[in-house]
Amino acid sequence: MIQDIEERSHGVWRPSPGSVYPALQQLEDEGLVTGDEAGGSRTYRLTEQGRSQAARHACEAPWEEVARTVPAGHHELRLLWAQLTEAFTHLARTGSERQVAEAKQLIKQTRRSVFQILAEG
Known part of the structure; x- marks a missing residue:
């Protein structure tokens, strides 16, 4: 339900x-x-x-x-976030040290990129 x-x-x-x-x-x-x-x-x-x-x-x-x-266009963003959360949850449980380190770098870069997008507006 x-x-x-x-x-x-x-x-x-x-x-x-x-x-x-x-x-x-x-x-x-x-x-x-x-x-x-x-x-x-x-x-x-x-x-x-x-x-x-x-x-x-x-x-x-x-x-x-x-x-x-x-807004309609934001529904896909929410869905993508949920899928990303699922992937990172799986990574946190089963990822190797190398995979976790790569993911940390990706998260840091993605965070910077999102703030960069917001700064353009």
């Missing part, structure tokens, strides 16, 4: 488990979803009342509103 919201909002909105799980509990308390425990994880399904409520609000997509807060 968290990943789905993040994808639908083009990476602008990634709700935390601390906000999602209380919301799911509230929906369950209201009879809109039912939760099942299986294999150490909890899954949720809409109840009949929940499907009816979802149908009434089908045209409302809060992730679209959030995504519109970021």
Whole structure:
């Protein structure tokens, strides 16, 4: 669910488990979803009342509103940053000393280059 919201909002909105799980509990308390425990994880399904409520609000997509807060051209920048973060996380876990040293130099140069781009504006 968290990943789905993040994808639908083009990476602008990634709700935390601390906000999602209380919301799911509230929906369950209201009879809109039912939760099942299986294999150490909890899954949720809409109840009949929940499907009816979802149908009434089908045209409302809060992730679209959030995504519109970021200019369209910036969505790709955010995606590229997320991919870069993933690469550096992998490097930090498995990279050799030489690879880490090269990455440090690349990060320093990239930082300087980004500030140079900003200075031109």
